[in-house]
Amino acid sequence: MARSGTMTYETPGNTALPAVDEPAPPQRAVSRLNKVPEVAVYFWIIKVLCTTVGETAADLLNSDAGLGLTGVSVLMSALLAVVLVVQFRTRAYRPGIYWLAVALISVVGTLISDNLTDNMGVPLETSTIVFALLLAIVFLVWYRRERTLSIHHIDSTGRESFYWLAVLFTFALGTAAGDLVSERMSLGYWLSAVLFAIGIAAVALARFALDLNAVGSFWIAYILTRPLGASIGDYLSQPTADGGLGIGTVVTSVLFLAVILGLVVYLAVTRRDVTEHKPVNRPAA
Template sequence: MHTTPNDLSLNTWLNKVPEITLIFWVIKMMSTTVGETAADYLSFHLHVGMINTSIIMGILLLVALLVQLKQTRYRPYAYWGVVVLISIFGTLVTDILTDKLDVPLPVSTAVFSLLLAATFAYWFSKERTLSIHSIVTLKRELFYWLAILITFALGTAVGDWVSEDMNVGYGLSALIFGGLITVISVAFYRFKANAVLCFWLAYILTRPLGASIGDLLSQPVRKGGFGFGTTSTSIVFLVIIVALVAYLSVRAKQQKSQ
């Protein structure tokens, strides 16, 4: 599910989202891990509280989104800044529904699935495409970010439902979601399955995969984790994300100058 660097058309340069490469998926998965661990750290370890953390993250997300919307083309720092913040905010939305409002995870999963389907249906009815290779207008970009937010909330609900409610555990959950993503990749590359469908399914599943990996690394051994802690896990993954985004920024400048 990626495009080649040589496949650069006018739309590629005007497009507001990145090419779908291996680096894209690595950063996406790590951002979900950061979202999971950072949300827990801010809410519980700093004693900010889930509601206050959500308000703070919501404001930061709005600012980052405005910066992204003002860009005339894809810029790695602006795009991935929104993704990291939206991963934290999307996690908090589901956590509030579960922990504060006592909404069962299966219900949250069903509701977010319906919301995502409705978003795609309305997006397609207006634009006649769901392709991420043509995010070249403000309307399409707003549809895109709305869908991204819902996928993070949905992925959080699915991940928590499987790993916690079903008592599957973090390690096995990571294997399950990683296996499902592998199946989607095989369907796309081997059997030429629909690219748009495969992308969005993989995008949804990388959320619980990243969350499971984050929990596996950060949670204490007595809870089935490796015990590295939320702080260490968040910092390491955030440093890797920053390094990869810096690399993408340099590469984008080099490609533009050619």
């Protein structure tokens, strides 16, 4: 009988032959591909552009197209669900699908916060606290299950589920907190954008100069890019009487979508934002 990786053989005369070590099972390399892009300059540029589009597109569909918050929310949520199904079914990072999901989740996150404020009368202070708590819960459960919050290893359905849920709440939290700061401080669109840009710069400085935790600094910056992009979008699209440049939501949305499309096509061709991965040794079946 076999014990501890060895096997003995008995002869008809009940004389046991010396044990022979069984060979270890062969190993095979398993490539686990990351489902999100490398965090570099292109990542942050497109992220800010997507948040800008999220703000202007929500305003365009809500006010200019006359769909109302409820109609826009249903439409955008349905589109997001379809795109996320496609995203989850892909086996590796695909720039077009990934950034389309980010753009749509930016709109949906904005609409969630706007619905609570405008349709339900929930104070911005309350919604900001609630979204912060929900995001903290997502991070806590994510870490307890996976032992990491790093986006360099979004290589399973579970981790990807936590990732997109966290992204949704960062957009909702960024919207509520950004509106709260802008309204309470009455800074206007341009100065608000400068304030949030300074906040992101401070996080970057703390990361590289003071060795702030990489994962924590990433998610803080990710949250702050939402009000930064929204402030830029509002400054460009809103009427001059309200402190904007008066370009309009249509032109602003089309302009930023064109830039996003150009960058995504470039990345799809060059693959400059594809995360390097290493094979993982697993026993052969």
